[in-house]
Amino acid sequence: MSFIQVQEAGYFYQDGDSRRFILNNVSCEFEKGTFYAILGESGSGKTTFLSLLSALDKPRSGAVIYEGQNIAAIGAENYRRNKLGIIFQAYNLIPYMTAAENVRVAMSITDNQLPSDPAAVAYNLLDYIGIGKDKADRTVNKLSGGEQQRVAIARALATNVDLILADEPTGNLDEEMENEIIEIFRKLAHEHGKCVIVVTHSGEIAQKADTVFKLRKGNLEPYERLSEPVQQQ
Amino acid sequence: MNFVKRGITSVIRKPGKTVILLLIVFVLGNVISFAVSIGQAVDNAENALRQRVGVAAMLEADWQTLDEVSQSTGEYPEPGVLTPETMKKIGALPYVKDFDYTIDFGLQSKKLKRFYVREENRPISEDGLEYYNLKGVNDPEIVDLKENKIKLLPGQGRTFNKQEMESLTYVALVSQKLAEINNLSVGSKFQLDNVIYDYSDIEARDGMSTSAEADGGMKVFASQTYEFEVIGIFEPVEQKKSSGNNNGMDDEYLTEEAQNRIYVPASVGEASAEYNYEQSVKMDPETFKDLSKEDLRYYQNLYILNDSRDIEKFREEALALAPDYYMVTDTAKAFDQIAAPMKSIQSIANIVLIGAAAAAIIILTLLVTLFLRDRRHEIGIYLSLGERKLKIVSQILLEVAAIAMVGIVLSLFSGNLVSGGISKTMLNNEIVARAEEQEEQQSGGSFTTYTSTLDWMGYGNNLSDEDLTGAYRVSLDLRTVLLFFAVGIGTVVVSTLVPIIYVLRLNPKKILM
Ligand SMILES: Nc1ncnc2c1ncn2[C@@H]1O[C@H](COP(=O)(O)OP(=O)(O)OP(=O)(O)O)[C@@H](O)[C@H]1O
Ligand SMILES: [Mg+2]
Numbered sequence: 001m002s003f004i005q006v007q008e009a010g011y012f013y014q015d016g017d018s019r020r021f022i023l024n025n026v027s028c029e030f031e032k033g034t035f036y037a038i039l040g041e042s043g044s045g046k047t048t049f050l051s052l053l054s055a056l057d058k059p060r061s062g063a064v065i066y067e068g069q070n071i072a073a074i075g076a077e078n079y080r081r082n083k084l085g086i087i088f089q090a091y092n093l094i095p096y097m098t099a100a101e102n103v104r105v106a107m108s109i110t111d112n113q114l115p116s117d118p119a120a121v122a123y124n125l126l127d128y129i130g131i132g133k134d135k136a137d138r139t140v141n142k143l144s145g146g147e148q149q150r151v152a153i154a155r156a157l158a159t160n161v162d163l164i165l166a167d168e169p170t171g172n173l174d175e176e177m178e179n180e181i182i183e184i185f186r187k188l189a190h191e192h193g194k195c196v197i198v199v200t201h202s203g204e205i206a207q208k209a210d211t212v213f214k215l216r217k218g219n220l221e222p223y224e225r226l227s228e229p230v231q232q233q
Numbered sequence: 234m235n236f237v238k239r240g241i242t243s244v245i246r247k248p249g250k251t252v253i254l255l256l257i258v259f260v261l262g263n264v265i266s267f268a269v270s271i272g273q274a275v276d277n278a279e280n281a282l283r284q285r286v287g288v289a290a291m292l293e294a295d296w297q298t299l300d301e302v303s304q305s306t307g308e309y310p311e312p313g314v315l316t317p318e319t320m321k322k323i324g325a326l327p328y329v330k331d332f333d334y335t336i337d338f339g340l341q342s343k344k345l346k347r348f349y350v351r352e353e354n355r356p357i358s359e360d361g362l363e364y365y366n367l368k369g370v371n372d373p374e375i376v377d378l379k380e381n382k383i384k385l386l387p388g389q390g391r392t393f394n395k396q397e398m399e400s401l402t403y404v405a406l407v408s409q410k411l412a413e414i415n416n417l418s419v420g421s422k423f424q425l426d427n428v429i430y431d432y433s434d435i436e437a438r439d440g441m442s443t444s445a446e447a448d449g450g451m452k453v454f455a456s457q458t459y460e461f462e463v464i465g466i467f468e469p470v471e472q473k474k475s476s477g478n479n480n481g482m483d484d485e486y487l488t489e490e491a492q493n494r495i496y497v498p499a500s501v502g503e504a505s506a507e508y509n510y511e512q513s514v515k516m517d518p519e520t521f522k523d524l525s526k527e528d529l530r531y532y533q534n535l536y537i538l539n540d541s542r543d544i545e546k547f548r549e550e551a552l553a554l555a556p557d558y559y560m561v562t563d564t565a566k567a568f569d570q571i572a573a574p575m576k577s578i579q580s581i582a583n584i585v586l587i588g589a590a591a592a593a594i595i596i597l598t599l600l601v602t603l604f605l606r607d608r609r610h611e612i613g614i615y616l617s618l619g620e621r622k623l624k625i626v627s628q629i630l631l632e633v634a635a636i637a638m639v640g641i642v643l644s645l646f647s648g649n650l651v652s653g654g655i656s657k658t659m660l661n662n663e664i665v666a667r668a669e670e671q672e673e674q675q676s677g678g679s680f681t682t683y684t685s686t687l688d689w690m691g692y693g694n695n696l697s698d699e700d701l702t703g704a705y706r707v708s709l710d711l712r713t714v715l716l717f718f719a720v721g722i723g724t725v726v727v728s729t730l731v732p733i734i735y736v737l738r739l740n741p742k743k744i745l746m
Contacts, residue, residue, distance in 0.1 A: 047746050051742050056742040078619065093614075096242070096243070097242060104234040109620045
């Protein structure tokens with residue numbers, strides 16, 4: 001049994017009387033310990049697909065199955081609270097809170113068992129992601145884009161979930177920063193056994209992911225890369 | 234960072250919004266506190282005053298209706314007789330604290346000197362004949378005494394005992410003034426005459442004449458002298474102002490009426506009425522043959538209610554028991570008249586309260602919704618993290634409530650403080666305005682002077698405008714505080730309803746993706 005199974009998921013946007021079909025009975029599977037990239041042109045439906053995986057929206061037909069259980073049955077709120085962490089292109093941090101506080105917001109919301117000292121956990125996590133103590137205590141609107149995205153990653157990890165979803169996480173970052181973030185994702189998949197699914201335009205990410213799909217005309221197709229991913233030591 | 238800590242963080246880290254909300258709640262809270270304080274002060278004053286006045290009521294023939302009926306039908310209807318049985322039945326109504334039906338009758342004397350406030354009030358009379366109203370009470374303890382309309386002077390006697398009530402005994406309570414003038418003290422005796430005049434030749438005389446002038450010319454048909462023993466000396470408690478509007482003229486008569494009233498057991502009145510009846514039948518059998526001796530007894534009824542708010546229920550039930558063409562007059566009206574300035578302040582306060590609460594709901598709803606629109610991104614984040622909507626709503630309620638609570642508490646004190654001074658001035662202005670209005674009406678001739686039977690009985694208004702202003706005091710009592718918090722918190726809660734619906738309808742996908 002796969003970690004995540006997408007079964008014949010269909011999706012359309014209702015625009016007045018007309019329906020704009022985005023996903024045509026998409027079926028695919030995702031496993032833990034793997035770093036996935038989903039490529040697609042702008043407007044191809046990448047964000048829409050991620051919204052179904054993250055239960056921020058429901059498929060019009062078909063289902064998303066998490067460890068054998070339909071996420072509709074788990075309950076969207078419950079699923080988001082306890083099963084996944086999500087990273088947005090626009091970071092989506094709470095601007096008047098510090099980095100550490102942003103991480104701790106997620107920790108206080110989840111029902112998952114967490115270590116007893118949440119402050120220490122938050123600082124350690126941020127440190128691991130590359131945000132030192134001084135930056136951790138800064139309100140996030142005083143951090144750079146790359147730093148903010150790291151905070152968002154730390155927040156996604158803080159709830160001790162196995163599924164990490166990211167929508168264009170490096171869209172606003174320069175190449176160097178992008179590479180560092182990609183490296184974090186690889187580590188999360190390979191060292192921490194998480195299932196990391198990143199939706200992107202970026203060829204760089206596609207290059208380093210374990211498995212790549214391409215979203216085209218409502219279908220998710222395997223993507224043939226020119227070369228095998230570069231294996232880091 | 235649970236929702237409580239989040240709320241606190243938000244309130245502290247966004248001081249601009251906190252201060253705006255606080256200021257608005259404070260300003261509106263002041264208006265509400267102002268209005269609630271006045272409303273409560275009026276209620277408190279009303280309760281205190283009502284307790285002090287109590288309410289007295291009586292049934293009497295409704296002459297106005299009788300006149301109207303007679304004018305439209307051409308026949309003057311006969312009002313039924315209010316019998317002692319009916320009066321007792323009415324006295325058994327649950328609203329009645331105390332009651333009596335007294336037999337009121339008149340006797341005269343050439344020896345006993347009446348009390349007059351001013352010498353000019355004394356009628357010109359050659360033979361010094363004076364008339365007295367006697368009150369034959371059925372309640373030996375005397376309702377007037379229990380109701381504090383008269384005071385028994387300390388060490389100066391007692392009320393009637395059982396034996397005096399049951400067997401015909403000529404004992405009396407007289408006022409201190411009457412006692413002074415006539416050198417009476419407890420144990421002294423005085424005499425009064427029951428005189429039946431022969432009026433069979435009165436038609437022969439030219440026109441009507443006042444009794445004082447007629448005495449000389451009128452022939453005595455029969456007479457009886459009763460010797461009373463003084464068993465107690467009382468002092469009438471001063472009435473402040475009769476309920477009717479007058480220029481102090483009636484007030485003097487009311488004082489004289491009270492000072493010259495003599496209390497006796499009801500049996501004395503009955504005996505006197507019986508003598509009248511017997512002699513009248515002898516004198517004019519034609520007129521009196523259809524009448525019984527009971528018909529010559531004139532009863533005065535008086536009911537003291539537990540609570541003046543019961544007056545309408547009492548009126549309804551008493552009239553149902555009474556014969557046709559009776560009405561209930563009461564002192565509640567007098568109270569209403571004196572309390573009117575206060576009541577008008579209260580109705581202004583009520584309008585202000587409703588207006589301020591409505592304005593507060595609208596303003597706070599808009600303000601909180603506006604603030605939340607600004608925070609939709611933040612709320613979207615909580616939703617995307619799977620936060621329960623109940624907790625998000627709780628956080629918002631907590632933030633608004635915490636800020637509002639500070640504003641409410643501050644405004645409770647300041648609004649209350651301010652309302653004390655302002656409403657006193659409003660009340661005084663209102664009293665002056667009303668007095669002027671009455672004066673105008675009087676000089677315009679549209680206001681009729683009238684003194685009610687209850688005034689004559691000593692149950693007139695004993696409240697003055699000073700009593701009103703004295704009883705009116707804005708304070709921060711428990712009821713005021715509770716009512717203010719109820720209104721304040723209620724307003725805040727209602728004001729968050731729309732914002733909460735707004736939050737519940739937010740879609741995190743649309744906000745964040
Ligand atoms: N709420 C909506 N109503 C109608 N159409 C929508 C709505 N949201 C998105 N779309 C349309 O659906 C299509 C897919 O949108 P989606 O955001 O999933 O694309 P995307 O692949 O993430 O694009 P990008 O790379 O630009 O982020 C687009 O053509 C978009 O215009
Ligand atoms: Mg997108």
